[in-house]
Amino acid sequence: MKEGSSRKQGAATPCAACKLLRRRCAQDCVFAPYFPANEPHKFANVHKVFGASNINKMLQDLPMHQRGDAVSSMVYEANARVRDPVYGCVGTISSLQQHIDVLQTQLALAQAEVVHLRVSQTRYISNSGPSPNSPTNSGSPSPKIMDYNAKPIFDMDMVVDQASYGDSMWS
Numbered sequence: 790m791k792e793g794s795s796r797k798q799g800a801a802t803p804c805a806a807c808k809l810l811r812r813r814c815a816q817d818c819v820f821a822p823y824f825p826a827n828e829p830h831k832f833a834n835v836h837k838v839f840g841a842s843n844i845n846k847m848l849q850d851l852p853m854h855q856r857g858d859a860v861s862s863m864v865y866e867a868n869a870r871v872r873d874p875v876y877g878c879v880g881t882i883s884s885l886q887q888h889i890d891v892l893q894t895q896l897a898l899a900q901a902e903v904v905h906l907r908v909s910q911t912r913y914i915s916n917s918g919p920s921p922n923s924p925t926n927s928g929s930p931s932p933k934i935m936d937y938n939a940k941p942i943f944d945m946d947m948v949v950d951q952a953s954y955g956d957s958m959w960s
């Protein structure tokens with residue numbers, strides 16, 4: 790009836806923001822592109838943490854092509870703040886930072902061990918002389934071992950972290 794005719798002016802259904810704020814969703818609604826009606830939870834936390842008028846202001850101050858990123862980061866921060874009211878996303882950042890420190894220490898230890906093994910291997914080879922009794926390898930394996938140790942450990946952990954921290958927050 791009355792509602793049906795007023796909706797015609799805006800979108801067919803109000804965006805998630807306008808629905809939560811119980812206002813009419815205008816055709817040029819700032820929220821509409823980033824808070825679709827089918828993701829109501831996305832706006833709820835952002836609204837709780839930042840407030841709708843602040844979000845509105847922040848988006849208005851940004852050029853169009855940066856608004857999507859801004860919304861993503863606000864959603865991330867708001868979800869982190871709701872989960873951890875004291876530290877918010879700083880908690881995530883510092884725990885990842887600690888993780889990096891631990892991994893860098895592990896990496897340094899592994900590299901030191903590689904050097905140690907390489908030195909003792911060289912000593913062993915030169916002690917046993919140039920005779921062809923060691924069919925294993927001659928000099929080249931060390932860099933290969935280092936690559937194998939260094940890269941996968943670090944990359945894999947980061948991927949696991951991103952998956953566990955990121956997924957629920959960004960959606």
Ligand SMILES: [Zn+2]
Pocket residue numbers: 803804805806807808813814815818819820821
């Ligand atoms: Zn709207």
